[in-house]
Amino acid sequence: MQKRISIAAPIPPSHFNSPTPMQCGACHARHIGLCDALSNEDLRVLAGVAQRIVVLAGKTLIEEGDTATHYYDLSHGNIRIFKSLADGRRQITGFMGTGHFLGLAVSGNYAFSAEAITDTQLCRFDRAALLKVFTRFPVLERTLLNVATHEMVNAHEQMLLLGRKTALERVVSFLTSWADQNGSRQNTQHENMIIELPMNRVDLADYLGLTTETVSRSFSQLKRDGVIDFEDPRSVTLLRAHQARKPSHFDSTHHALRV
């Protein structure tokens, strides 16, 4: 069972399925993802088919194979998306943060499970209702196409990681891309960055196609090599100065082959 991690004053669970009108203006995700595609005016239509829900850390939001009844927009918190094999092996296909749109499916069933890593707030859209809104605002569909395209690019990058990178390279690639998306500073190229990791080593292992032991050993190795530093395993500092001295771990992370 996942330890509960409170990261914000959560909306009480009683708000689940609440018919209360949405307060999009105050939403953390107002200017990201799907909701950013519409004006405040048009957003009211979207809000009309939305419900705000809360999912506590460790709880399941979507179960692989279930009928796909809703779309979700993550307004606060972190979730993990994964697929499992019958014997329990698990592959996390992505970690999603604030603003992420969720729930695209083919054939009417979800092809993945989703669980909250931290306490999470989401907007939930009824599938049929949202499709109607799409017809009225085709820009939403284009936005979703962009979302899906982005995810495909990420998925391909992750396939490269899973199929062809070493354990050390996988961890460095993960930390680098996580820093780019969630790091404390924006001048990502040269300054040290403090990275807060909402997920534990087990999640990381299942995301990187490794075991927890190998993830842990890789973190230790990178610390020894001066690539990263950390006391708390959930709070890692990327030491960018390192790149000049020993670029080996960074070399082959995401450059195309040019013959």
Add this chain to the structure above:
Amino acid sequence: MQKRISIAAPIPPSHFNSPTPMQCGACHARHIGLCDALSNEDLRVLAGVAQRIVVLAGKTLIEEGDTATHYYDLSHGNIRIFKSLADGRRQITGFMGTGHFLGLAVSGNYAFSAEAITDTQLCRFDRAALLKVFTRFPVLERTLLNVATHEMVNAHEQMLLLGRKTALERVVSFLTSWADQNGSRQNTQHENMIIELPMNRVDLADYLGLTTETVSRSFSQLKRDGVIDFEDPRSVTLLRAHQARKPSHFDSTHHALRV
């Protein structure tokens, strides 16, 4: 260098960039993918921004990192999509056949390379022109969203394969899904199926995150176990009767964990 494999009388290379009006009616892909979304009437608009091109086996169609200028619809043949690392390691993220739509990109650059496996015919759409057609026929955008969603589902399945399956499981998963899409018979569950593979063992290894040697050993192992049979390495028979006796290789290929 890739050996050239002729699978049909190819359109001569002189047709490349030809301004000849499209003959969509005769196209192998008329009733698949993008083109199936429109009536014959509307298809003329789409055809107005399309060119038919030919890419010979082994030739490059798209280079990772290049400016994304076109979309493609594969009307005949097979191509491989892949990403590469600076040192030459390669991950094939997909094999695409007739009817497949290709070229979705973010940030104006292709995030992958594409090469013809067999001699290939494609419809090429100018990017800007196709976007205009989208505005006129929003159904195309919805079709593309479906295409992208399908690819995401496949990508997630492949991540599970790359991150968590054994070599033997990877080969079986590949053969099974290839059979489902391209096999000779439609009653896929019980009858033996003859599978024609357009790609070689190197491609297969780069798709499955293995080496050619391991792929080869896995094929041999599966043959010894009576799961498959083959003389020609490009033509494999899936022996379905086997499943009843020794289901082990098939067990944990694509079932969700149900607790």
Add this chain to the structure above:
DNA sequence: CGGGACTTTGAGCTTTCTCAACGATGGTGG
């Protein structure tokens, strides 16, 4: 203070990779 979840480290093992050799196949030029 005690228990549980998480992380780290070590030792030995297994799967897959690397390196090497050989066989099969198909196309080409003599």
Add this chain to the structure above:
DNA sequence: CCACCATCGTTGAGAAAGCTCAAAGTCCCG
């Protein structure tokens, strides 16, 4: 028509990366 060559596929032996099993340390929370 046949010999040659390049490419592809298979097999074997040894090496290595990462996994398994085990134990101990840390931290948080009750």
